[in-house]
Amino acid sequence: MTRTSLPDPDQLAVRILRGERAAVAGGLNLLDNKLAEARNCAARLLASLSGERWLNEGHLVGITGPPGAGKSSLVCAMIREWRLAGRSVGVLAVDPSSRPELGGGALLGDRIRIKNSSQDEGLFIRSLANRNQLGGVATEVWPMSWLMLASFDIVVIETVGVGQTEIDIADIGDTVCYVAQPASGDTIQYLKSGIIEIPDIFAVNKCDLGAAARKTASEISRSAPRQDRREDWDYPVCLVSATMNAGIREFHEQFDRHRKYLARTDLLRGLRTRHQSAWVVRLLKEEFGTLGLELAGGRAGIERCLGDNASNQFAEYERIRKHLLSRFMSVNPPSSLTRKEHSDEQATV
Ligand SMILES: Nc1nc2c(ncn2[C@@H]2O[C@H](COP(=O)(O)OP(=O)(O)O)[C@@H](O)[C@H]2O)c(=O)[nH]1
Ligand SMILES: [Mg+2]
Incomplete structure (x- = not known):
């Protein structure tokens, strides 16, 4: 561009x-x-x-879990429910394995019985294949999800869970759902070791496989450490099958229930404020490094400024960026000629 x-x-x-x-x-x-x-x-x-809207409205949903667990299939099933309920949906698929279904749109459309998703004004899908950085979700995913929230009632972010990514997605989503693969010990290990924050909702997909899925569901219920739980949320474990369309209605209802819970308990505003400032700091660090963070008042100073302007953290972000750009430009003018002259000068001193 x-x-x-x-x-x-x-x-x-x-x-x-x-x-x-x-x-x-x-x-x-x-x-x-x-x-x-x-x-x-x-x-x-x-x-x-x-604006205020960004602290109170819409629903940012994070879906994570190991490759092949059925995240994309479940997202398809959920889209159908949301669209039937008249809600508009935006999907950011960070999962590289989602490319065939989600990248094209048409194939996904087949699955959800909408002839072509590009004809449904209330559904928007963007595939960000290969953005699953080692050790976390790429920084651009965060502003992208907020931009989509300005347009759609529900924004779903699908990421492949590999340990660190669950932490990242927990820093974006209002509601985080972990999709587990039956008879796989990964989820239980992560939970026991405390590597992942407890997701708000668990899905054990492929319940058509029978006993293995039921066993995994009961193991998950027992493994999540009690002390990290919020007292007034029950961390449901849903047995579902995306391909058989089993348990999907109840699963879908858990998302609404969690969103209502966040609004009722006034958690949503604080959660979003914290998430936004954490990502603004991360974006500033990506662009300007540790030195930049220090020049802007340090992490704590930046977080204070952002907290004071919680309904427009992006404006605050822009203000800090401009400040840093001018500081960096004044000590390091962009022209290569100037730099060269400068270094020659130094060489002769
Ligand atoms: N038996 C069974 N297979 C499923 C179910 N849901 C998804 N799958 C299959 O699992 C594989 C991985 O699904 P996908 O949605 O791409 O998983 P993702 O990598 O987590 O996004 C595909 O072959 C699906 O057809 C289910 O409920 N039951
Ligand atoms: Mg997928």
Whole structure:
């Protein structure tokens, strides 16, 4: 994307808020563009999309678990339920193995009996194959999920769980669901060792396999450490089959129940504020390094600024970025000639 083809961020924000899918696609492309000009434009876009709404509305759902457990199949089954309930859905599939179904859209559409998902205005799917960085979810996934939340009632992020990713997804999602593979000990090991925060909802998929699935479900119920649990949430373990469409209605209802629980207990606002500031710090660190964080007042200082402007953390992010860019530019002018002269000067001193 060249400089001249960058969109006007304010106009784009209006179109995204209206739910225009082309605008959402354009916004996601912009967030994916790492050129300096694009980053400035993206920061302005996110700031214009921000508001109280982002602390109170919509539902960010994270689905994680080992490859092959049936995450994509379950997402398909859930999309059908959500669409039947009249909710619009955006999906970010970070799972590289999702490419065939989710990347094309049409195949996914077949599965959910919508002839072609591109004809359903209330459904938007973006595949981010290979973005599952070693040791975590790529940083762009986070602003992307927020951009989608400005357009859709439900935003689902599917990631492959490999230890660290569950932690990342727990820092994005309002509700995190772990999909377990029957007769696989991984989930139970992770839970016992405390590697993963306890997901809000468990699904043991492939219950059509019978006893193995039931055994895994009861092992999970016993393994989650009690002390880390929230007192007033019951961490349901759902036995489901995506391909047989068994238990899906009840499974789907657990997501609504958890979203209502977060609203009722006033947890949602605090959760989202914390998640947002953690990711802003992470984005700043990615762009400016540890030195940048220090120049901006240190992690604690940044978090305080963000907390003071919780309903528009992206605006605060933009302000801090601009400040850091000007600091970096003043000590390190961009022209290579200037740098060369500078180094020559030093060499002769
Ligand atoms: N027997 C059975 N197989 C399933 C079920 N759900 C998914 N699968 C199969 O499991 C494989 C992996 O599914 P997929 O949704 O791609 O898993 P993901 O890697 O976790 O996204 C596919 O071959 C599915 O057809 C189920 O409920 N029962
Ligand atoms: Mg998948």
